[in-house]
Amino acid sequence: MTMSRRSMLGAFAVTSIGSSLPHLARAQAGNTIRIGVMNDQSGTYKDNTGPGSVACARQAIEEFGAQGFNVELIAADHQNKPDVGVALARQWYDQGVDMILDIPTSSVGLAVQNVSREKNKVAINVGSATSDLTGAQCSPSAVHWAYDTYQLARTTGGATVAAGGDTWFFITADYAFGHALERDTGDFVKAAGGRILGAVRTPFPGTTDFAAFLTQAQASRAKVIGFANAGSDTINCVKQAAEFGITRRGTKLAALLMFITDVHSIGLETGQGLVCSETFYWDLNATTRAFTRRVLPKMPNLYPNMIHAGCYSATLHYLKTVKDMGVAAAKAAGGVEVVNRMKAMPTMDDAFGAGTIRPDGRKLHASYLLEVKKPSESKGPWDYYKVLGTTPAGEAFRPINQGGCALVRS
Amino acid sequence: MLDAIEAILGVPAPLLFGQLLLGLINGAFYAMLSLGLAVIFGLLNIINFTHGAQFMMGAFAAWMLLAWAGLGYWWALLLSPLIVGFSGIILEKLFISRLYKLDHLYGLLLTLGLGLIIEGVFRNEFGSSGLPYRIPAELSGAWDLGFMFMPIYRGWVVVAALFFCIATWLIIEKTRLGAYLRAATERAELVQAFGINVPRMITLTYGAGVALAAVAGVLAAPIYSVNPQMGSNLIIVVFAVVVIGGMGSILGSIITGFGLGIVEGLTKVYYPEASATVIFVIMAIVLLARPAGLFGRA
Numbered sequence: 001m002t003m004s005r006r007s008m009l010g011a012f013a014v015t016s017i018g019s020s021l022p023h024l025a026r027a028q029a030g031n032t033i034r035i036g037v038m039n040d041q042s043g044t045y046k047d048n049t050g051p052g053s054v055a056c057a058r059q060a061i062e063e064f065g066a067q068g069f070n071v072e073l074i075a076a077d078h079q080n081k082p083d084v085g086v087a088l089a090r091q092w093y094d095q096g097v098d099m100i101l102d103i104p105t106s107s108v109g110l111a112v113q114n115v116s117r118e119k120n121k122v123a124i125n126v127g128s129a130t131s132d133l134t135g136a137q138c139s140p141s142a143v144h145w146a147y148d149t150y151q152l153a154r155t156t157g158g159a160t161v162a163a164g165g166d167t168w169f170f171i172t173a174d175y176a177f178g179h180a181l182e183r184d185t186g187d188f189v190k191a192a193g194g195r196i197l198g199a200v201r202t203p204f205p206g207t208t209d210f211a212a213f214l215t216q217a218q219a220s221r222a223k224v225i226g227f228a229n230a231g232s233d234t235i236n237c238v239k240q241a242a243e244f245g246i247t248r249r250g251t252k253l254a255a256l257l258m259f260i261t262d263v264h265s266i267g268l269e270t271g272q273g274l275v276c277s278e279t280f281y282w283d284l285n286a287t288t289r290a291f292t293r294r295v296l297p298k299m300p301n302l303y304p305n306m307i308h309a310g311c312y313s314a315t316l317h318y319l320k321t322v323k324d325m326g327v328a329a330a331k332a333a334g335g336v337e338v339v340n341r342m343k344a345m346p347t348m349d350d351a352f353g354a355g356t357i358r359p360d361g362r363k364l365h366a367s368y369l370l371e372v373k374k375p376s377e378s379k380g381p382w383d384y385y386k387v388l389g390t391t392p393a394g395e396a397f398r399p400i401n402q403g404g405c406a407l408v409r410s
Numbered sequence: 411m412l413d414a415i416e417a418i419l420g421v422p423a424p425l426l427f428g429q430l431l432l433g434l435i436n437g438a439f440y441a442m443l444s445l446g447l448a449v450i451f452g453l454l455n456i457i458n459f460t461h462g463a464q465f466m467m468g469a470f471a472a473w474m475l476l477a478w479a480g481l482g483y484w485w486a487l488l489l490s491p492l493i494v495g496f497s498g499i500i501l502e503k504l505f506i507s508r509l510y511k512l513d514h515l516y517g518l519l520l521t522l523g524l525g526l527i528i529e530g531v532f533r534n535e536f537g538s539s540g541l542p543y544r545i546p547a548e549l550s551g552a553w554d555l556g557f558m559f560m561p562i563y564r565g566w567v568v569v570a571a572l573f574f575c576i577a578t579w580l581i582i583e584k585t586r587l588g589a590y591l592r593a594a595t596e597r598a599e600l601v602q603a604f605g606i607n608v609p610r611m612i613t614l615t616y617g618a619g620v621a622l623a624a625v626a627g628v629l630a631a632p633i634y635s636v637n638p639q640m641g642s643n644l645i646i647v648v649f650a651v652v653v654i655g656g657m658g659s660i661l662g663s664i665i666t667g668f669g670l671g672i673v674e675g676l677t678k679v680y681y682p683e684a685s686a687t688v689i690f691v692i693m694a695i696v697l698l699a700r701p702a703g704l705f706g707r708a
Binding site: 042043044045046047048050174200201202203207208209211212213215216218219231232235236239240243244245246249261262264265266267269270300301302 | 540684
């Protein structure tokens with residue numbers, strides 16, 4: 001096993017289009033599996049994906065160990081732009097990259113998945129949210145790993161209503177992702193017997209002050225304010241809700257997409273009581289703690305979130321599949337065959353435990369409803385979540401026949 | 411009475427009052443930032459696109475003072491503008507001072523580039539998701555105004571911003587120093603002939619403009635996420651404020667800052683989707699009707 005640090009640095013340096021990676025061509029071709037981590041290395045989603053995903057993929061490669069073939073890891077920044085992502089994916093696949101990993105930002109994730117299908121190579125999406133990746137736009141050579149909009153909506157929406165939060169007001173980022181999250185969550189709220197009292201669409205990007213929207217939400221007298229947004233929008237919403245005393249007066253906040261890395265930024269004092277969902281939490285059980293202990297030395301000042309852990313889990317399962325098929329056979333068979341084999345093999349790792357991959361490419365595992373702890377309850381660094389409930393793997397994700405994936409009908 | 415207002419305006423009166431107040435608070439930030447820009451443009455003829463990054467540096471300096479030196483909010487309010495202002499002086503000496511004889515465009519490009527570099531360095535160092543900064547204990551809590559729940563800290567922001575705006579305006583319009591500054595804006599070489607060190611005055615003015623941005627950054631730290639992109643989110647809006655008020659007009663930037671904050675607040679009630687664009691629509695209209703801005707001299 002060789003991991004070329006130089007090739008990684010090289011890839012970082014040439015994130016733009018039109019560059020070549022000559023060292024790849026020089027490396028021995030037949031016996032090397034190449035994994036390309038493509039994500040946001042410099043923008044809004046850097047902490048949620050970025051170097052943490054690279055570190056976790058590298059951890060998986062190290063733990064997989066020498067199994068008779070080399071594994072090479074490269075990484076690059078897609079700048080959250082579909083055109084950059086597509087150009088990079090074409091270039092990587094043409095130069096011998098076998099699998100592209102992570103690919104956050106739904107627009108980029110969908111675009112790169114199409115390239116992988118066209119080139120018959122593997123794409124494992126960990127970082128994107130949209131459930132379209134395994135729905136209308138599903139692909140036979142792709143897997144969607146950690147989470148999706150349906151699962152977030154179901155876990156947070158359904159469970160919050162069950163806990164008594166039956167009237168909702170949404171603060172929604174005014175673009176496709178926000179609308180989808182609001183719609184999906186609203187459906188679950190209504191299905192569970194709750195009511196939607198209103199919603200306000202906030203301009204994206206460019207909104208930093210949410211006070212006006214929060215007071216509108218408060219005026220609706222809803223028991224729950226749902227944030228159908230992400231990243232710094234969610235962080236600002238939570239901070240400003242605390243400032244305006246919204247939580248102290250009994251209103252629950254539900255962050256429909258939030259990562260532990262966001263909680264770290266908000267701080268427990270402000271974030272306490274907030275409800276969200278992740279499919280991985282480092283302090284869930286002995287094996288998640290063991291995984292976290294192993295990977296922390298590689299992580300840049302962060303604990304792994306569900307995307308980071310997903311990159312570890314996905315890389316490990318991919319490498320096991322390649323070993324099972326044999327490197328030469330896997331390379332000759334192409335992406336669709338490799339993914340078929342991945343679907344046929346059960347997954348097992350320290351981060352997510354036992355799991356499976358469905359025919360539509362959806363990786364199945366449990367989803368956790370989490371509440372941010374009070375400062376007094378937190379006993380150590382990153383001790384941030386209480387687990388309120390678990391949605392089992394079979395129920396957490398959209399039923400396979402409802403996604404509209406062509407692979408399922410055939 | 412309140413019912414009558416509701417009937418006329420189409421939204422509950424408490425909601426409307428609340429939004430007017432919130433608009434005023436946002437306006438306080440616009441006013442403080444556009445004031446610094448106006449001071450710098452007025453005297454240096456530099457369109458300071460680094461301003462957003464310097465606003466962000468002000469917030470980060472507050473965070474660093476707390477995390478690394480244990481110095482709280484009030485120290486930050488004093489020290490952060492001094493530190494960031496000093497960094498501005500170095501920037502002016504090293505780079506910006508070379509561009510005074512060239513077209514505005516060069517200054518714009520240089521400061522935009524510098525801003526991007528600073529933002530990138532901070533993102534590399536501190537990540538993108540931001541750092542927590544708490545409201546000081548003295549200003550936490552809130553008043554119940556009946557029509558809304560008003561955090562004490564937001565009230566403080568309006569008071570502090572008004573203080574800094576009025577102080578700056580008084581210094582420039584009513585003091586001897588301000589008279590030198592205004593004279594140097596008109597005829598630098600003549601002022602120099604009277605024995606006044608104009609280059610140093612220009613350097614210090616830039617430092618002061620940057621320090622104003624840093625003050626706004628410290629004021630913003632407890633409200634907004636302290637993150638590297640916090641300045642670039644705001645700076646475009648602030649430039650529109652400056653253009654509407656009239657480039658280089660001190661009073662104009664203060665009044666338009668507060669005024670546009672209120673307009674934006676009202677938009678958030680009536681048509682939230684447009685709240686990010688309403689300022690630019692006004693800018694376009696003003697540019698068509700009064701190209702020099704509302705308070706500018708043509």
